[in-house]
Amino acid sequence: MKTRQKMQTFDWFNFAALVAVGVFLGLAIDGLFALAAMGAWGSILMIIALSAxxxxxxxxxxxxxxxxxxxxxxxxxxxxxxxxxxxxxxxLPLGVIIGIIGAQFGLGDLLL
Known part of the structure; x- marks a missing residue:
């Protein structure tokens, strides 16, 4: 079994950047759920198809x-x-979770 690397200085900056990207992805996922609640399925399918x-x-x-x-x-x-x-x-998963939970409390209005 391979051992894991130790965290270095650049890894902490990379961690912060990935959490920030995850937060914005979480906000986007919450926006997709809001579109689904409105019934805008065409927009959702187009966004997912273009992203994929x-x-x-x-x-x-x-x-x-x-x-x-x-x-x-x-x-x-x-x-x-x-x-x-x-x-x-x-x-990244931590950032997505923070973004989805934060969107419920108005983080999207603050950041976007």
């Missing part, structure tokens, strides 16, 4: 650049990095 298409396009381009730069799709076993710190793994 962008994610698929990003993943394809990322894999293509990785293949061009290294000549293979996955790094050899000896070059693989150790696992991320546990705080980094839970930073």
């Amino acid at each position: 298409g962008f994610i698929v396009f990003y993943l394809i381009v990322e894999r293509a650049f990785e293949f061009i730069s290294t000549g293979r799709f996955s790094a050899p076993r000896q070059l693989q990095k150790p696992r991320k710190p546990l705080v980094m793994v839970f930073s």
Whole structure:
């Protein structure tokens, strides 16, 4: 079993950025639920389809650049990095939860 890395200075900045992105994603998810409550299903389907298409396009381009730069799709076993710190793994889901709960208390009006 691989051990996890320890948190370094840059990891704390990355943690804060991922929590902030998660908060805004949580606010967007709450907005989608509000659209669903109004019955705007066409808008919801269009937003989800465009987002999914962008994610698929990003993943394809990322894999293509990785293949061009290294000549293979996955790094050899000896070059693989150790696992991320546990705080980094839970930073985005924590931000989403904070965003969804905060949207119920008016955080969206404050930030947006």
